[in-house]
Amino acid sequence: MLVYGSGLLCRALLNRHVTKRCIHYLKRIVIQDKPLICKRWLSSSYVCLNKNVANIDLSEFPPENIRNFSIIAHVDHGKSTLADRMLEETNVISKSSNNKQVLDRLQVEKERGITVKAQTASLCYTYNGTKYLLNLIDTPGHVDFNYEVSRSLAACQGVILLVDANDGVQAQTVANFFLAFDKDLPMIPVINKIDLPGAQPDIVMKQLNKLFDIDPEQILKISAKFGTGVDDVLKAIVDRIPPPKAATDKPLKCLLFDSWYTMYRGAVVNIAVLDGCMKKGDKFVTHHNKKVHEVQEIGVMHPTELPTDVLYAGQVGYLISNMKNIKDAMIGDTIYHHNKPVDPMPGFKPAKPMLFAGVFPSDQSQFSALKTAMEKLTLNDSSVDIHLDSSEVLGQGYTLGFLGLLHMDVFITRLDQEFGASVIVTAPNVPYKVKIIGKQNIKKYGGDSVTVLNPCKLPPTSIITEYQEPMVKGTIISPDKYMGEIISLILVRVISFRMYVYQL
Numbered sequence: 001m002l003v004y005g006s007g008l009l010c011r012a013l014l015n016r017h018v019t020k021r022c023i024h025y026l027k028r029i030v031i032q033d034k035p036l037i038c039k040r041w042l043s044s045s046y047v048c049l050n051k052n053v054a055n056i057d058l059s060e061f062p063p064e065n066i067r068n069f070s071i072i073a074h075v076d077h078g079k080s081t082l083a084d085r086m087l088e089e090t091n092v093i094s095k096s097s098n099n100k101q102v103l104d105r106l107q108v109e110k111e112r113g114i115t116v117k118a119q120t121a122s123l124c125y126t127y128n129g130t131k132y133l134l135n136l137i138d139t140p141g142h143v144d145f146n147y148e149v150s151r152s153l154a155a156c157q158g159v160i161l162l163v164d165a166n167d168g169v170q171a172q173t174v175a176n177f178f179l180a181f182d183k184d185l186p187m188i189p190v191i192n193k194i195d196l197p198g199a200q201p202d203i204v205m206k207q208l209n210k211l212f213d214i215d216p217e218q219i220l221k222i223s224a225k226f227g228t229g230v231d232d233v234l235k236a237i238v239d240r241i242p243p244p245k246a247a248t249d250k251p252l253k254c255l256l257f258d259s260w261y262t263m264y265r266g267a268v269v270n271i272a273v274l275d276g277c278m279k280k281g282d283k284f285v286t287h288h289n290k291k292v293h294e295v296q297e298i299g300v301m302h303p304t305e306l307p308t309d310v311l312y313a314g315q316v317g318y319l320i321s322n323m324k325n326i327k328d329a330m331i332g333d334t335i336y337h338h339n340k341p342v343d344p345m346p347g348f349k350p351a352k353p354m355l356f357a358g359v360f361p362s363d364q365s366q367f368s369a370l371k372t373a374m375e376k377l378t379l380n381d382s383s384v385d386i387h388l389d390s391s392e393v394l395g396q397g398y399t400l401g402f403l404g405l406l407h408m409d410v411f412i413t414r415l416d417q418e419f420g421a422s423v424i425v426t427a428p429n430v431p432y433k434v435k436i437i438g439k440q441n442i443k444k445y446g447g448d449s450v451t452v453l454n455p456c457k458l459p460p461t462s463i464i465t466e467y468q469e470p471m472v473k474g475t476i477i478s479p480d481k482y483m484g485e486i487i488s489l490i491l492v493r494v495i496s497f498r499m500y501v502y503q504l
């Protein structure tokens with residue numbers, strides 16, 4: 001068991017002094033007995049870190065030498081692979097065939113080969129004799145995890161828009177382009193996988209030009225798999241993405257943009273320092289509940305936690321404090337120094353759940369364990385909407401709102417893999433709205449329109465005058481050869497068809 005003497009090993013692992021022997025030892029411990037350390041960390045440890053990584057002196061990087069950016073793209077267009085090559089090019093990890101999707105740390109990400117959590121990493125890059133600190137955020141591509149992308153963009157001043165040379169522009173390319181466009185973020189368009197035999201970079205360039213008005217001369221062509229053109233991407237980040245507008249001499253103002261729970265150190269939060277500087281030992285306040293905490297550890301992700309004892313204006317990193325209650329780490333919150341309040345950031349728009357399902361412990365005696373697991377996991381996935389629920393058959397549990405079926409599946413898998421919570425999940429359904437009549441009924445249900453998340457909670461049909469189901473306003477972008485079939489599908493499935501635009 002992870003008891004005798006292994007605390008040291010575990011601390012070493014968490015503090016990033018990872019050696020192969022250490023990982024093997026931990027693997028052995030976990031295989032022989034029940035896994036006592038979070039699997040999240042084990043799966044993140046099979047990375048060939050560069051043995052010669054020196055400590056980073058963050059005072060070398062004033063805001064003008066910092067670039068904060070995200071990689072955004074459709075599913076499988078190569079975001080995590082490009083992140084791997086950037087980590088290699090900047091000597092954060094050694095060049096090794098073992099380094100595949102290094103920033104995909106969760107067990108569920110490794111097993112399914114998809115990114116579900118945005119991850120940050122800080123890289124030092126020297127260009128034209130100047131040292132730059134590049135803070136990269138690798139984002140998920142699947143629509144169900146789009147909330148991760150929108151949150152990540154709040155900590156960036158620019159993005160890399162990656163498109164597969166074979167598949168071309170896809171649905172999430174368009175969605176993510178508009179997310180970045182709405183935030184006015186400069187974009188570096190990059191066509192990836194040019195090594196594939198079916199690659200058609202010229203056609204993809206035309207698509208990018210036609211759909212997004214991107215100048216073909218701005219587009220870079222790379223193979224993230226083989227590293228071709230990756231250095232040009234690093235140079236473009238420095239040249240085309242502006243530095244953060246941050247001032248070290250102003251009072252501290254940080255954006256808390258992500259958080260997760262670790263068994264030994266509690267809540268770990270990702271912060272972007274917008275102004276001022278935050279040091280180990282500083283007392284700070286979380287704006288939403290005005291609680292005071294003390295910084296116990298602070299540093300950058302490199303690609304795991306590397307303590308630096310300080311973060312300066314414009315930098316992005318992590319922070320560990322004495323947050324006892326994990327709800328203290330609210331995503332989108334503003335952090336400032338104790339007794340030096342600043343105007344808070346607007347925060348993040350809450351995610352809109354698309355479907356709901358009941359989640360109950362398989363054994364009712366495990367409800368409080370499920371409650372704790374749920375609190376810890378929702379710290380890392382704030383897009384889940386939680387409502388306490390009870391059922392005559394299944395007992396106490398929750399109705400959870402998810403962004404899609406894959407999101408639901410991944411969340412339930414993570415409950416099991418990361419917290420050992422075994423649950424029964426009811427069939428997912430979409431929320432309905434019903435209009436009801438009768439003064440007393442309206443008083444009882446708190447209004448004449450009731451949102452029904454669970455069919456068992458439907459008011460009596462005798463008082464319902466109208467049922468409303470969710471609808472979306474959608475746009476379909478497609479090559480004209482598919483238009484006939486799309487229109488017949490629309491006529492079968494969709495109520496109203498607004499407009500048809502043909503572009504050359």
Ligand SMILES: Nc1nc2c(ncn2[C@@H]2O[C@H](COP(=O)(O)OP(=O)(O)OP(=O)(O)O)[C@@H](O)[C@H]2O)c(=O)[nH]1
Binds near residue numbers: 080113114194
């Ligand atoms: N041939 C070729 N394959 C690539 C290249 N870049 C990525 N791939 C492959 O494409 C697949 C998807 O790559 P990922 O890096 O996981 O893609 P992603 O965009 O991060 O995926 P999600 O985060 O799940 O959306 C993997 O099998 C990669 O090996 C490339 O330049 N050439």
